[in-house]
Amino acid sequence: MKKEMEISREIDISTDLGGIKLNNPVCAASGTFGYGREYEPYVDISKIGAVIVKGTTLEPRAGNPPPRIIETASGMLNAIGLENPGINEFLNTHLPYLRENNVTVIANIAGNTIEEYAAIAEMIEGNPGVAGIELNISCPNVKQGGLQFGTDPQMVYEVVKAVKEKTTLPVMPKLSPNVTDIVEIARASEAGGADALSMINTLMGMAVDINTRKPFLANIFGGLSGPAIKPVALRMIYQVYREVKLPILGGGGIVNYRDALEFLMVGATAISVGTGIFINPQLTEEIVSNLLHYMQENNVASLSELVGAAHQA
Amino acid sequence: MPGMQQGLVISHNQVNRDMFELEFIAPEIAEECQPGQFIHIKPGLRDQPLLRRPLSIYDVDKRLGSVTLLYKVVGTGTRLLTSVRTKEYVDVMGPLGRGFKLPDQPERILLVGGGVGIAPLVYLARVLEEQGCDITVLHGTESRRQLVAFEKLRQIGTDFFPATMDGTAGYKGLVTELLLKKIEPKKLDRIYTCGPEPMMAVVAEFAANHNIEAEVSLEEYMACGVGACLGCARKLKTNDTQYVKVCKDGPVFNIKEVELYK
Ligand SMILES: Cc1cc2nc3c(=O)[nH]c(=O)nc-3n(C[C@H](O)[C@H](O)[C@H](O)COP(=O)(O)OP(=O)(O)OC[C@H]3O[C@@H](n4cnc5c(N)ncnc54)[C@H](O)[C@@H]3O)c2cc1C
Ligand SMILES: Cc1cc2nc3c(=O)[nH]c(=O)nc-3n(C[C@H](O)[C@H](O)[C@H](O)COP(=O)(O)O)c2cc1C
Ligand code: FES
Numbered sequence: 001m002k003k004e005m006e007i008s009r010e011i012d013i014s015t016d017l018g019g020i021k022l023n024n025p026v027c028a029a030s031g032t033f034g035y036g037r038e039y040e041p042y043v044d045i046s047k048i049g050a051v052i053v054k055g056t057t058l059e060p061r062a063g064n065p066p067p068r069i070i071e072t073a074s075g076m077l078n079a080i081g082l083e084n085p086g087i088n089e090f091l092n093t094h095l096p097y098l099r100e101n102n103v104t105v106i107a108n109i110a111g112n113t114i115e116e117y118a119a120i121a122e123m124i125e126g127n128p129g130v131a132g133i134e135l136n137i138s139c140p141n142v143k144q145g146g147l148q149f150g151t152d153p154q155m156v157y158e159v160v161k162a163v164k165e166k167t168t169l170p171v172m173p174k175l176s177p178n179v180t181d182i183v184e185i186a187r188a189s190e191a192g193g194a195d196a197l198s199m200i201n202t203l204m205g206m207a208v209d210i211n212t213r214k215p216f217l218a219n220i221f222g223g224l225s226g227p228a229i230k231p232v233a234l235r236m237i238y239q240v241y242r243e244v245k246l247p248i249l250g251g252g253g254i255v256n257y258r259d260a261l262e263f264l265m266v267g268a269t270a271i272s273v274g275t276g277i278f279i280n281p282q283l284t285e286e287i288v289s290n291l292l293h294y295m296q297e298n299n300v301a302s303l304s305e306l307v308g309a310a311h312q313a
Numbered sequence: 314m315p316g317m318q319q320g321l322v323i324s325h326n327q328v329n330r331d332m333f334e335l336e337f338i339a340p341e342i343a344e345e346c347q348p349g350q351f352i353h354i355k356p357g358l359r360d361q362p363l364l365r366r367p368l369s370i371y372d373v374d375k376r377l378g379s380v381t382l383l384y385k386v387v388g389t390g391t392r393l394l395t396s397v398r399t400k401e402y403v404d405v406m407g408p409l410g411r412g413f414k415l416p417d418q419p420e421r422i423l424l425v426g427g428g429v430g431i432a433p434l435v436y437l438a439r440v441l442e443e444q445g446c447d448i449t450v451l452h453g454t455e456s457r458r459q460l461v462a463f464e465k466l467r468q469i470g471t472d473f474f475p476a477t478m479d480g481t482a483g484y485k486g487l488v489t490e491l492l493l494k495k496i497e498p499k500k501l502d503r504i505y506t507c508g509p510e511p512m513m514a515v516v517a518e519f520a521a522n523h524n525i526e527a528e529v530s531l532e533e534y535m536a537c538g539v540g541a542c543l544g545c546a547r548k549l550k551t552n553d554t555q556y557v558k559v560c561k562d563g564p565v566f567n568i569k570e571v572e573l574y575k
Binding site: 039277 | 314315316317355360361362363364365406533534535536537538539540541542543544545546547548554555556561
């Protein structure tokens with residue numbers, strides 16, 4: 001018992017995600033944790049590695065008509081349609097609250113055009129309390145006929161570069177898994193100047209209501225999240241870790257510390273939990289304490305011993 | 314403040330072919346419960362089903378620190394819930410949402426419930442009764458077997474009038490027909506309703522015609538239950554530009570704010 005406590009003092013689980021300093025590696029994923037406030041009764045939000053806030057656009061968005069969500073086998077589909085109050089409202093009302101509560105904040109931004117992404121980054125610049133920017137590139141580019149930014153290496157390169165030019169904050173594109181070659185997209189991000197990569201966003205899917213014979217979601221397609229996508233996320237992070245040197249924020253289907261360990265072992269520097277929070281609002285805290293316990297039990301002194309461990313022969 | 318707890322199940326009874334009453338001890342949650350709020354419960358420990366399920370607060374015993382739910386088996390989650398036994402624990406979050414707005418003084422109240430929609434109206438009746446209100450309840454179901462709240466409502470001291478489609482108890486036909494035939498609007502100060510939307514739409518019309526304050530409890534698929542995921546969005550009126558979150562802004566709304574599906 002005494003020995004364990006001594007070890008626990010030595011274990012350091014703080015980490016650095018391409019310049020984003022995290023007290024611990026467990027973050028709350030964008031769109032699943034609102035602006036932090038909603039979960040205040042359940043968890044000390046200042047102790048979360050980072051709260052990645054709801055995707056924010058230049059102008060407010062009303063979002064998609066309902067139904068917006070439907071549960072599927074070990075997962076759920078969502079088509080929220082980026083409902084958000086716009087960047088001004090975020091900066092004026094939500095950010096001050098998070099700052100007062102000492103929350104490590106990563107802003108998640110989305111746009112219709114490269115110029116919009118750059119404009120939002122510019123507006124965030126200089127506002128204290130934002131530790132980094134996550135770029136949601138799973139959005140249609142209206143100037144390119146609605147092709148998703150995240151599916152085209154050239155567009156990924158350009159959007160990362162444009163944002164980097166407008167901000168001094170670390171920039172972390174969030175890769176869409178709906179691509180043929182994820183490594184190509186990761187390389188394009190690196191070339192554009194990304195400081196880290198966030199992997200993965202939801203997988204596009206759909207469900208049909210057999211009674212009405214119609215797609216269940218009003219938007220027809222939705223993003224699949226939850227345990228169902230974990231193997232895909234792990235595979236993609238494993239591939240990217242071998243080819244690209246950027247630190248990775250890994251997530252997709254994490255619901256306990258064993259899942260979190262798998263992500264670290266395939267190469268994630270930090271992890272994010274989303275859908276899992278809906279089931280257990282204290283999941284971030286729980287993973288941190290179980291992770292510490294695991295490290296004690298297995299004589300692991302630092303996270304770096306775990307990151308990428310699955311790649312060693 | 315709402316919380317998350319492991320509730321110790323002290324009773325779990327099948328009350329008819331497909332409905333169950335589940336009572337668990339969770340003092341911190343029980344203490345906070347307001348009528349019309351809901352509990353977000355996780356059926357089973359595994360990923361299937363994955364998400365919590367919202368169930369209305371059916372009754373509360375603050376002295377005992379217990380909360381009772383009334384649920385109907387409709388799918389995977391509710392079916393799995395039936396296997397929970399007494400002395401086992403249920404994973405519960407709550408109380409969540411905005412409940413019914415209570416009158417400031419004793420009033421003459423009408424409660425209109427359809428099917429399992431009676432659930433939130435029972436705890437409401439208990440609280441209103443304690444406030445000295447005069448309460449009439451109309452409950453519409455298929456058959457007398459579904460009039461599961463009858464005992465509780467009578468014991469609370471309400472005037473209870475059932476309507477069954479098969480005529481096995483009370484009025485034979487729709488509860489809304491009973492409403493229009495039986496209830497004298499002049500003798501009412503306020504109405505609360507929960508049930509199928511076409512039923513609530515008739516209640517809304519009745520309330521509007523007679524200028525009676527009324528509230529409805531709505532349903533929408535939910536994930537987080539706390540206003541974080543924006544999954545439970547609904548436009549209260551067709552021409553509204555903004556969506557409300559049923560879990561956080563509701564589930565209870567003023568009937569005048571809502572266009573109900575007919
Ligand atoms: C605020 C609120 C309070 C509720 N209170 C009660 C209650 O007190 N007692 C009770 O029995 N039920 C209540 N419900 C409905 C209950 O949440 C659903 O019946 C339950 O989630 C179904 O879970 P399942 O896994 O068994 O069904 P699933 O397998 O998820 O679905 C089975 C069928 O039920 C329908 N369904 C599922 N969820 C909903 C929903 N949220 N709204 C409408 N239809 C749905 C689906 O269309 C499907 O046909 C409430 C819902 C809300 C939003
Ligand atoms: C309801 C919901 C809303 C989401 N909104 C966003 C968003 O606004 N921006 C974004 O980049 N990702 C969004 N995501 C994706 C999550 O951040 C996360 O990447 C994904 O759900 C996979 O992780 P999980 O399986 O742990 O949920 C959303 C996911 C869900 C379920
Ligand atoms: S269920 Fe998540 S916002 Fe209502």
